Structure formats: C-alpha cells, structure tokens
Amino acid sequence: MDPEEFRAAGHALIDWIADHRLAADQRPVLAQVEPGEIRAGFPTSPPDTPISFDALTALLEERVVPGLTEVQHPMHFGWFPSNASLASVLGDIASGGLGNLGISWESSPALTEVEEVMCDWMRQLVGLSDRWHGTIHDTASTTCLVALLVARERATGLEQNSGGLQAVDSPLMVYTTAEAHSSVAKAALLAGYGWDNIRTVDIDPQTRAMVPASLEAAMAEDLSAGRIPSAVVASVGTTGTTAFDPVDAIADVVERSTSTPWIHVDAAMAGTAMLLPECRELWHGVERADSITWNPHKWMGTILDCSLFYVRNGTELESVMSTNPSYLQSTADGAVTQYRDWGIPLGRRFRSLKLWFQLELEGIEAIQTRIRRDLDNARWLEGEIESEDGWSVIAPVALQTICVRHVPPGFTSEQLDDHTLRWVRAINDSGAAYLTPARIETPDRLGSWAVRISVGVENTERHHLVALWKLMREAATSSLS
C-alpha cells in the first residue's frame, strides 16, 4: 500500500470508526455470540489474493462487529471504565503512522523525550512531587512484575541478579491483601517468590483495606523466622470494591522495621481520581512509596495500552533492568534516558503520543469535569439503592464502584446467591446493560455473591443510571416470580 492508497483508505476507516462510535448505544452491550462463532466466520486458510479496502470493511462489519462487547456503551457498568477517548485514538494512529522504533534514545529521540515530558505532565496532574520519574508500560500487570523484580534485588543486594534463584537461603516475602488484583500474585510468581511466600495481610471487614498492625505482625514474624520482607503491594483502589490500603500507615510500618521492603502502590484504576485534588487524601503517604502505577487507559480514557509507572529511585530500577550490549551503546549514553533499561521490552511503541493528543485536544478541565460527574452519579445511585427496601450497598463507595445486593426476606445463603446470579445474568444476557457479578464475602452476611456496578464510561449520563436502576429492580422482581 502506498501513501496515496493509504490516504483514501484512511479517510474511509476514520468515517467507519466514527459511525461505529455514534451507534455504540444501538448495539447490545454484551456480545451476543457463542464460543467459536467469530472464529467460524473466517476461512480456515489465509487468503490467496488481496481484496479492496471496501470489501475488507464489509468483512469487518460482518465478521468482527458481532463479537464486540461494547465497553464504550453508556450502559456498560462491568469490570472498570475502559474508555477510549477519540482524541487519544488519533494519537495512537499518529504513533502507528510514524512507525518509529523505540529501542534506544538514538533510534527515536522524540519517542524518548516526549515520553519523559508526558510522564512529567501526568505526575504534576496527580499532585506527585518532582522526586518521581516515570515511564509508560503496556499494563499494570507488567509494572507490578517490574516492581517486584527490583524489590527482590534490593532485598538481596543484587544477589539474585548474579546467582539466580540459587543465591539466597532465606525466603523473600511479599505482602498484600486478598483484595489485591490477581496480577499481584501473578507478578510475585513470575518474579520467583512463590505462592508460599505471598502473605495475605488481614483486611478491615468494613473498609476491606489492609490492616497496618497485621502487616507489622506478619513482617516481624517472618523476620524472626529468618525470612526477608521484600515487598509490600498496597492497593489504592482494589478491584472488587475500590478499597484503599492506608499507604501512610504502611510506610510507617516499613520505616519501623529492620528490613527495607519495596513499597509498590497499585493505583491502576483509582489513579485517575487523583486528577482531582479533593481525592488525593485517598492515597495519603504515597510520596513514601518506592513505585506507583496507574492506568490512564482505564477511567481517564487514554486508549489501551497506557500504564504509567513511577519510581523514586531510577538507579535501583536501572541496575536490575539494564544489560547494555555493545550494539545498543551510543555516544549519547549518560546524557539521555534509555527506557529499555526501565522495563522488560527492548522495542517500545510511541505511547506518549496518545496521552499528549488527549491532553491537548480534550483539555484536563473537561477530563476532571467528567470524573466529577461520574463520582456524583455513583453517589446518586448509592443513595437510591440504600433507600429502597430489600436493597443494600455492601461496601463503602469511595469512588465510582458500587457493590450491591437484593436480599429477599427469609432466604438462605444458597437461595440468595442463586437469586443474585439470576437477576444479574438476566440483565447481562439481554444486552441492555452489563454488570459484573463478583464474590464479595463478609462474615456477617448471607451468601457470597454481589453485583459490582462500575460507573465511568465516557457517555454514561444520569439518565443511563436511572434506566439501570429500573432494570435492576425489574430483574430482581422477575427472578422471584
């Protein structure tokens, strides 16, 4: 394809995307396909001859669109807001179109330096001090792995780097809670800590946040048994209920200890709230952590993938991540940032462009206004649910996630779980809205299933919540009949 053919097809593709977005609320939220159905729409072997761009868009419509779960649909309340701001999509297209290669500063000085600027702008926008230095990764899963690898090396004085898994006799320990995202355990396993050495610290039954005294006791017990506290992963906005581990108190515990575990703050989802000064109390003490991650690619709306990773001490990170082979060395070394030494991949995309485009074209004020709207909407729905007989909100609503149940009188735990799953599945299967059923067990309650409502899609307005609340009451009533 030459640039002129690209120009024509590109215009047509942009039109197609714009039409698709305009009609997002006309399609079912949850893809209405059976497993294997999309795959079966494709020929079993690759094409022999090229087709026209128009023919390809027709195939895109026919074969792919039915298999899309519409996370941009204003009635999508599942998982987390996975916004894909069109301003950032343009930046992503620019990134692809430039086709630059990020393997060193020299291979694209702009790719490195725009990323430095964007990380610094984003740092300021969430109120972090200038002691933090950032980079952009694909996902928070990757950043947690990177953090735990550096933590491992700090705990062993770089011994793992030289002697590998055989180098230490004492187990290295990671502390987190059962509410932490599954990527935390995955990172701990990949970094070689092992299931046995992941400590799930107690949570407060009301707030579902880590109890600092339990962390302190666990670390002390490990130290006296010859185990080495190496990392604490604090969730700032847990996946289940958006609970906030108390970062400042956790830092106090670490400071009092004779060990020096790395504190990683996982704010993947809730980091967006820190764009609002009034929310920053929720991560009070964050300046005392060693690393922080948050995903503009969730609620803020930068198109996937864009996960910011900040460290206070870049030297520690680079000492673990750098290999510096001769073919990548250059005269600029020492004077420039080599992002390959800040993470796992060598080749990196020009991800900062999508952040830059979004900030320039949307403006931070509009983004802040949208986040505040979502917080208001969540509070409104919480109030409606709380004041309705039989309905309850089962965890504090710190931001925009509401965990709810409908409890008919006299139900056993089993009947209640069946009822919860029946009404939520009826809504999801209908395609009218999507909510996430989740196990949220509390010792004082019947049943273990609840329904998570995550507010925050770019186009979700108050009237969509009104419609959702009506759907919920109707579905719960039908489930009983």
Ligand SMILES: *Cc1c(COP(=O)(O)O)cnc(C)c1O
């Ligand atoms: C979404 C989320 C993750 C995982 O994010 P990815 O970028 O998809 O890896 C991790 N932690 C928390 C708290 C999350 O909300």
